[in-house]
Amino acid sequence: MSGPFHGKRILLGVSGSIAAYKAVELASRLTQSGALVDTLMTHSATRFVTPLTFRGITHRAALTDLFDPDSPEAIEHVALAQAADLLAVAPATAHLIAKLALGLADDPISVTALATAAPLLVAPAMDAGMWEHPAVQRNAQTLIERGAVIVGPDEGRLASGLMGRGRLAGADELLGRIAQTLGANGDLAGCAVVVSAGGTREPLDPARVLTNRSSGKMGYAVAEAARDRGADVTLVTSAGLPAPAGVRAVRVETAEEMRRAVQEAAASADALVMAAAVADYRPAFPSARKMKKADGGDGLSLALERTEDILAGVPDDVVKVAFAAESDDLLANARAKLRSKGARLVAANDITLTGAGFGADANKMWLVDADGETELPLLPKYDAAAAILDRIAPLIAARRDASRRPVQGSGEPGARRRKPPAGEAAWRR
Numbered sequence: 001m002s003g004p005f006h007g008k009r010i011l012l013g014v015s016g017s018i019a020a021y022k023a024v025e026l027a028s029r030l031t032q033s034g035a036l037v038d039t040l041m042t043h044s045a046t047r048f049v050t051p052l053t054f055r056g057i058t059h060r061a062a063l064t065d066l067f068d069p070d071s072p073e074a075i076e077h078v079a080l081a082q083a084a085d086l087l088a089v090a091p092a093t094a095h096l097i098a099k100l101a102l103g104l105a106d107d108p109i110s111v112t113a114l115a116t117a118a119p120l121l122v123a124p125a126m127d128a129g130m131w132e133h134p135a136v137q138r139n140a141q142t143l144i145e146r147g148a149v150i151v152g153p154d155e156g157r158l159a160s161g162l163m164g165r166g167r168l169a170g171a172d173e174l175l176g177r178i179a180q181t182l183g184a185n186g187d188l189a190g191c192a193v194v195v196s197a198g199g200t201r202e203p204l205d206p207a208r209v210l211t212n213r214s215s216g217k218m219g220y221a222v223a224e225a226a227r228d229r230g231a232d233v234t235l236v237t238s239a240g241l242p243a244p245a246g247v248r249a250v251r252v253e254t255a256e257e258m259r260r261a262v263q264e265a266a267a268s269a270d271a272l273v274m275a276a277a278v279a280d281y282r283p284a285f286p287s288a289r290k291m292k293k294a295d296g297g298d299g300l301s302l303a304l305e306r307t308e309d310i311l312a313g314v315p316d317d318v319v320k321v322a323f324a325a326e327s328d329d330l331l332a333n334a335r336a337k338l339r340s341k342g343a344r345l346v347a348a349n350d351i352t353l354t355g356a357g358f359g360a361d362a363n364k365m366w367l368v369d370a371d372g373e374t375e376l377p378l379l380p381k382y383d384a385a386a387a388i389l390d391r392i393a394p395l396i397a398a399r400r401d402a403s404r405r406p407v408q409g410s411g412e413p414g415a416r417r418r419k420p421p422a423g424e425a426a427w428r429r
C-alpha cells in the first residue's frame with residue numbers, strides 16, 4: 001500500500017459537536033489508507049460517540065482522560081504528541097477553538113496541541129450564528145496566523161434545521177486537506193503545476209457533442225499527487241468529477257476553452273501535465289438549432305476542422321509532460337510525441353489492455369524521455385501519477401535554479417521569474 005497517508009501518525013481530535021459521528025468515517029478512511037490514528041476526545045465528545053467506536057476502527061485506544069492512572073495512553077500522551085505527523089481536530093467546537101487560540105490546556109486535544117510541533121488542521125462545526133460571532137472569527141483568525149489550516153465549515157442544513165455556514169467539511173475535503181498539509185514541505189513546495197484532465201466536448205448542435213472515453217481520473221490523480229508534494233496546482237478540467245480539495249479547478253468544455261485556460265495558467269507555471277484527451281477535430285459548422293433526422297436523410301457526413309495543439313503551443317521552458325494513449329506502435333508514437341510537443345516526458349499507455357486506462361482506477365504506463373523508456377507495473381492512478389512527478393521534480397528544481405541565476409552581463413535576476421502562487425488564501429473558505 002502507498003499513498004499520502006501510508007505510515008503517517010495522525011492525531012484525530014474529536015470535540016463535542018453533533019458532527020462527532022462524522023469523525024468515525026474520517027478515522028476509518030485514514031486507517032484504511034495506512035495511517036496510524038490516535039483519537040483524542042473531549043469529555044463532551046464521548047457523550048456523542050463512544051471511545052470504543054474509535055478503538056474498534058483504529059485498533060488503538062482513544063485518549064479521553066489525561067488523569068486516568070490506568071490508561072497507558074494518558075501517561076504517554078506527550079510521546080504521542082511528539083511522534084505525530086499532524087493533529088486534525090474534526091469537529092472543532094467554538095469552545096475548543098477558543099481554548100486552542102488562548103493556549104488553554106485542560107483536555108486531551110488542547111494539551112496535545114500545545115505539546116506537539118506537528119501541523120494543526122481545524123475543522124469547525126457549530127451553529128451558523130456561533131461561527132459568525134466575532135469572538136469565534138477572531139479565535140479562528142488567531143489560529144490561521146499561527147499557521148493552522150482551517151477547513152470549512154460548509155454551508156447547508158444544520159442540526160438546528162436552519163440553513164447556514166456551520167457544517168463540518170465533508171470527508172473527501174478533509175482527507176484532501178490533510179494530505180495536502182502533510183506534504184506541504186514536499187519536493188514540489190512553492191512550485192506551480194498545471195494539470196489538464198478529461199475528454200473535451202465539441203458541440204454539434206445544442207443537444208449533441210463529439211467527445212471521447214477519457215474519465216479524467218488520471219489527470220485528477222496527478223493533481224492530487226502534486227498537491228500532496230507541496231505544489232500549487234491548477235487543474236483545467238472538462239471532466240464532471242468533483243474538484244480535489246486544495247486544488248484550483250478551472251472548468252472547461254471544448255478544446256478551445258481548454259487551450260485558453262491552459263495558456264493562461266501555464267504562463268506563470270513551472271510544469272504542465274497534459275493528461276486531457278483533447279479533440280483533434282471539432283464540427284466545422286455547429287448548428288444553432290437541434291438537428292433533425294430530415295436534415296441528414298439516410299446518412300450524414302460531418303465537416304470537421306482541426307483544433308490547435310495545446311501542449312505544443314506552450315513554451316518549451318515550462319517542463320511539459322504529454323500523455324499518449326495508443327492502440328498500436330506505443331513506443332514509436334510516444335517518441336514522436338516527445339519531439340513534436342517539446343515535452344520532457346511522455347506517459348504512454350496501451351488502451352487495448354483491460355483494467356488500465358480509460359475509466360479504470362489503475363494504469364499501466366511506459367515513461368518515455370530523451371534517454372529512453374521505462375516500463376511501469378500496473379499501478380493505482382495515484383501511484384502512477386507519483387512516478388511521473390518523481391521524474392519531473394528534478395527538472396522543475398533545475399528550472400527554478402536557472403531562473404534564480406543572474407542573466408549574464410546584466411546582473412539582473414533571470415527574466416522568467418514566476419509570479420508568486422495564488423497560495424492558500426484562494427483555497428480557504
Ligand code: CTP
Nearest residue numbers: 274275276278280308309310311322323324325
Ligand atoms: N494534446 C494537446 N492538444 C491537442 C491534442 C493533444 O495538447 N489538440 C495533448 C494531449 O493532452 C496529450 C498529447 O498531446 O498530452 C498527445 O495527445 P494525443 O491525442 O495522443 O496525440 P495527438 O497529438 O492528437 O496525435 P495523434 O492524433 O496522431 O495520436
